[in-house]
Amino acid sequence: MLTPTMRGCSRAKSPTFPAVSHMPSLTAGCFAWRKGLECILVSTVLVAAPRREKSRRRVTATLGTDLEDVEQLRQLFGLASSGGAMGKEDFAQLCQSLLHIDLSYRELERIFEIMVFAEGEQLMTEDKFIRTIRNRFFLRGIRRVVQLPSASANLPEGFNLDEDTATNHSGEKGQFVGPYADIRATRDHSFHGCYSAERQRWQDSVIDTVVQRTTEQARPRLVFTCGAMGVGKGYALSWMSNKGIFPLEDIVHIDPDHFKAVMPEWPAYVAHGRLLKDPSLPGTQCHRESCYMQEIALEESLRRLQHIWVDGSLRNAEWFVKVFSDIRERYPAYQIAIFKITAPETAIRARVEKRAQQTGRSVPEETLKESIEAVERSVLTLMPHADFLASIDNASTPTLQYFSAIDRSGSWSRITARFAHTLPGVEAFPEALSPFFLTRLETCPQLRLFHSLQYRVDGATQCQYGELMVRDLAIQVKLSPAIRVTLDPETRRIARIHEEAVSVAFLHPLDTEDLDTSHLTHAESQAVKVGAFGNFCLNDELVALNAVSSSATERQPAMLEFADSIAVSREQAQALHESRWSPVPLEHIKAAGVERFAFLSPLEKLAGRRVSSSSGFVFEMPGKDYAFFPIIASYE
Numbered sequence: 001m002l003t004p005t006m007r008g009c010s011r012a013k014s015p016t017f018p019a020v021s022h023m024p025s026l027t028a029g030c031f032a033w034r035k036g037l038e039c040i041l042v043s044t045v046l047v048a049a050p051r052r053e054k055s056r057r058r059v060t061a062t063l064g065t066d067l068e069d070v071e072q073l074r075q076l077f078g079l080a081s082s083g084g085a086m087g088k089e090d091f092a093q094l095c096q097s098l099l100h101i102d103l104s105y106r107e108l109e110r111i112f113e114i115m116v117f118a119e120g121e122q123l124m125t126e127d128k129f130i131r132t133i134r135n136r137f138f139l140r141g142i143r144r145v146v147q148l149p150s151a152s153a154n155l156p157e158g159f160n161l162d163e164d165t166a167t168n169h170s171g172e173k174g175q176f177v178g179p180y181a182d183i184r185a186t187r188d189h190s191f192h193g194c195y196s197a198e199r200q201r202w203q204d205s206v207i208d209t210v211v212q213r214t215t216e217q218a219r220p221r222l223v224f225t226c227g228a229m230g231v232g233k234g235y236a237l238s239w240m241s242n243k244g245i246f247p248l249e250d251i252v253h254i255d256p257d258h259f260k261a262v263m264p265e266w267p268a269y270v271a272h273g274r275l276l277k278d279p280s281l282p283g284t285q286c287h288r289e290s291c292y293m294q295e296i297a298l299e300e301s302l303r304r305l306q307h308i309w310v311d312g313s314l315r316n317a318e319w320f321v322k323v324f325s326d327i328r329e330r331y332p333a334y335q336i337a338i339f340k341i342t343a344p345e346t347a348i349r350a351r352v353e354k355r356a357q358q359t360g361r362s363v364p365e366e367t368l369k370e371s372i373e374a375v376e377r378s379v380l381t382l383m384p385h386a387d388f389l390a391s392i393d394n395a396s397t398p399t400l401q402y403f404s405a406i407d408r409s410g411s412w413s414r415i416t417a418r419f420a421h422t423l424p425g426v427e428a429f430p431e432a433l434s435p436f437f438l439t440r441l442e443t444c445p446q447l448r449l450f451h452s453l454q455y456r457v458d459g460a461t462q463c464q465y466g467e468l469m470v471r472d473l474a475i476q477v478k479l480s481p482a483i484r485v486t487l488d489p490e491t492r493r494i495a496r497i498h499e500e501a502v503s504v505a506f507l508h509p510l511d512t513e514d515l516d517t518s519h520l521t522h523a524e525s526q527a528v529k530v531g532a533f534g535n536f537c538l539n540d541e542l543v544a545l546n547a548v549s550s551s552a553t554e555r556q557p558a559m560l561e562f563a564d565s566i567a568v569s570r571e572q573a574q575a576l577h578e579s580r581w582s583p584v585p586l587e588h589i590k591a592a593g594v595e596r597f598a599f600l601s602p603l604e605k606l607a608g609r610r611v612s613s614s615s616g617f618v619f620e621m622p623g624k625d626y627a628f629f630p631i632i633a634s635y636e
Contacts, residue, residue, distance in 0.1 A: 070130060077129045085123035088112045106242045107249040155265060161272040165265060166193035166288040171200075178204040183299045192292040203289075206262055207297045211252055216305040222327065222334045223251075223307075224386075226314040226379055227341035227394075228372040229363045230352035233311060236341050236398045248309070252301040255311035256290040263289070279362030302331050314338070315374045317381035324385040337388035340379050343395045345372060384408065405490065423561065426550055426588040430621060433629040434588075435559040438496045438533070438546040439523040445470045445545060447477075453540040455503065456481045456601045463579040468507065468528070471520065475528050476510040478579065480599040482536060483615060496558045498544035501535035506599040507545070508582040523547040530585045550586050560631050568618055568626040572606035576618075584619070593622035600628065 080086060080094035092108040116124050159168050170193055176184040177197045184200070195203070225233040234255070240246035260266060263286055273281030294310075301308045314320055327334055343351075349368070356362040363371075383389055383406060391401040407414055424432035446469040454460035460481035468475040482505040485497055497504065509528050517525040526532070527547035535544040552559070580598040584590050589597070597619045603610050611618075614630035621627050 073130045074126060077126050081124075081126070081129075085125055086129060087123055091124060104238055104241065104248070107247065110247065111249050155268055159265070161265075161268060161285070164285040164288055165263060166195070166292075168265075169195050169199035169289075171196035177201065180204060180207065180296050180300060183296050186299075187292065187295060192288055192295075195289075195292075203293050203296070206259060207293055207300065210254060210258075210297050211300045211304065211306070217307055218305075218333070220305045220334050221307050221337060222302075223309045223337045223339055224314055224320070224382075225309070225311055225339045225341055226375060226382075228343075228348050228375055229313065229368055230348045230355060231341050231343045232351060232394045233339075233341045236392050236394045237309065237311075237339070239398050246309075251307045251309050252297070253309050253311065254294055254297045254301065256287075256294045257311070259290040259293045260286040279356055280364055283362075302327065302334070305331075305333060313371055313374070314378040314382060315371055317374070317378040320378075320382055321385055324382065335387040336385070337390065338379065338382060338386045340375065340389065340391045341394050342375065342391065342401075343393070347395055348372060403490070429589055430565070430592050430594070430619070430627060432564070433562040433617070434550060435561050436548045436550065437552045437554075438548065438558040438560065439526065439553060440496050441523050441527060441532075441545045441547060442521070444543060445524075447534065447542040449479075449540070453479075453503070453505070453536060454481050456483055456604070461580075462577045463508070468509075470524050470528055473515065473517075473520075473528065475512060475515075477507045478510060478582070479505040479507055479534065480580065481505065481601060483601045485535075494558060495560075496544075496546045498535040498537075500537045500543050502538050503536045505534050505536065507532045507534050508599075509585075522549075522553055531582075550588060562616065562629040563614075563632040565627040565629050566612060568606065568611060568628050570625060572609055572611070573618065573620065573626040575607040576600075581620075589619065594619045595622075596620040 077086065080090045082090065086094075088109045091112045092105045095108050112124070116122070116128070121128075156168075173189065173194045174185075175194070175197065176182075177200050225237065227233045237246055237248065241248040260283060266282060266286060269282035269285050273279050298308065298310060324336055327336065352363050352368060379389070385408075386406055387408070388403070388405055390403045393399040393401050424434045426434045428434060447466055448469075449464065449466040451464055454462075454464050463478040463480060465476070465478050468477045482503040484503050485492070485501055487495065487497065489499070492499065492501075507527070508531055512528050515528060517528060520528070524547070526549045527545055530550075531548050533546045533548070534542050535546070537543045546558075576598055581596045582598065584594050584597050597617050600611060600616055600618055602613055602615050605611075611628055612630045614632065616628055616630035618626055618628040
């Protein structure tokens with residue numbers, strides 16, 4: 001699947017690398033465990049200093065093949081706990097260092113908090129650990145890491161560092177083993193190669209740590225990062241995770257670089273590349289196998305309906321068009337997003353150089369230049385095939401430049417709704433209702449309700465009363481029954497609905513005709529003269545007030561647009577409680593002879609008839625039926 005053609009690399013032949021007694025650790029160092037464990041189990045690879053060899057063997061011997069056994073789970077708990085209890089730090093070390101789970105400390109701490117702090121506890125007990133590791137999907141992956149056979153910590157006899165891992169671990173064609181055998185059978189082995197049964201089992205053990213995250217998602221998301229090599233895609237998303245924006249602990253993270261880094265041969269390839277003065281060698285020699293593992297992990301995660309993040313560059317955009325189409329056909333529940341990560345070229349080059357010095361992963365100049373130039377081209381090619389696009393500037397602290405939903409309906413009516421009509425002016429009433437413009441009051445005034453906030457879902461049909469404090473003015477107001485807010489964040493922003501609001505109600509000012517508002521701002525004056533939409537949080541407190549006016553005072557105002565009027569009979573209008581009606585405050589509507597109006601909730605029933613699925617305003621027309629104008633959109 002995600003397998004762009006490898007570039008050929010010519011280099012001098014080196015002698016076959018003999019078996020060695022100890023390979024370098026796959027991490028920068030190992031943590032000192034309170035139980036005296038000085039070895040690191042990294043995706044089933046055990047490494048220890050020579051002086052601890054006997055201890056290491058005793059430890060591995062205790063980790064048998066059946067961790068459903070309570071005693072063996074207790075032994076695993078004992079390796080990472082202190083005094084019969086495990087804290088956040090112990091838990092994070094167990095997952096990240098001992099078992100090399102690809103999550104940051106903050107993400108692992110959040111998992112601990114969910115499992116322990118949420119129950120009012122501070123430490124994880126042995127019994128809690130056993131229950132958790134058996135039941136939580138994420139930790140089932142940890143259990144499987146220990147259960148599955150490990151790859152040798154030594155390079156096998158005859159291992160050739162001038163060949164890639166696919167060649168060194170080649171096996172018979174068509175011989176697939178393990179839980180992902182059916183997925184392996186569908187891969188392109190002319191590119192990936194075929195692997196020995198032992199190597200397939202090692203691959204499975206690593207893949208298990210990646211694909212285990214959470215339960216099936218009814219509406220799963222698939223995120224592809226797009227950015228140049230060295231732009232900091234991993235850093236940007238880790239930053240988002242630490243901020244709770246993009247919680248990686250509940251997302252399957254598929255990263256071919258992670259698969260490379262945990263390969264037992266990686267340190268030897270790095271050393272060999274330095275010897276040959278070819279820092280690109282390690283990545284090249286592990287490329288085919290890491291892509292193979294990436295494809296298996298992605299397919300398995302798709303089958304499990306997990307939230308997925310595929311970490312890559314999307315450089316081969318034409319190929320990914322086919323990938324996106326295939327996913328939509330076989331897994332239609334998925335929504336696909338592209339996160340474009342950008343940074344200045346100077347910053348990218350500096351990061352590539354720093355990473356090469358730290359990890360041995362270098363990028364040839366031609367490849368780096370191509371990856372920088374390919375970003376915009378890839379986004380333009382793939383955007384019509386995605387559902388969402390986010391652009392993140394990663395020059396320093398990640399900054400969201402824009403986030404947009406992509407309409408792939410192919411319906412011309414979407415354009416018609418935006419561009420093929422002219423908004424009516426105030427003179428068009430009563431044939432049409434011109435937009436109501438919304439202006440947020442800079443400081444939210446205090447509202448004292450005489451009774452608790454009433455909702456339509458609670459059966460409220462009358463207005464309720466309160467006192468609104470706007471600066472030094474105490475304004476008597478009445479509120480329509482509140483309605484729930486279920487809009488997505490972008491629509492909420494456009495409609496000027498506060499991020500904490502769970503409901504809105506229309507505020508009708510009372511007896512303000514002779515009120516002196518000369519010291520108020522325009523928005524404050526409109527709120528007390530015309531009316532406003534109040535935004536309420538879960539505890540019924542007013543968190544924002546959006547004043548209504550018939551004219552725009554901003555260059556890019558927020559506004560409510562209305563559809564054609566719907567006739568409401570006199571009988572139906574009279575079914576509305578008298579408290580719901582208020583005098584018309586807008587002069588152009590008064591000029592049409594209209595004296596009263598009311599705000600209706602969505603699906604409100606009048607005399608047995610549901611007037612509209614939308615909220616809106618109903619006007620008492622002179623000498624004829626009433627007219628209801630439903631709100632159809634909020635625009636900026």
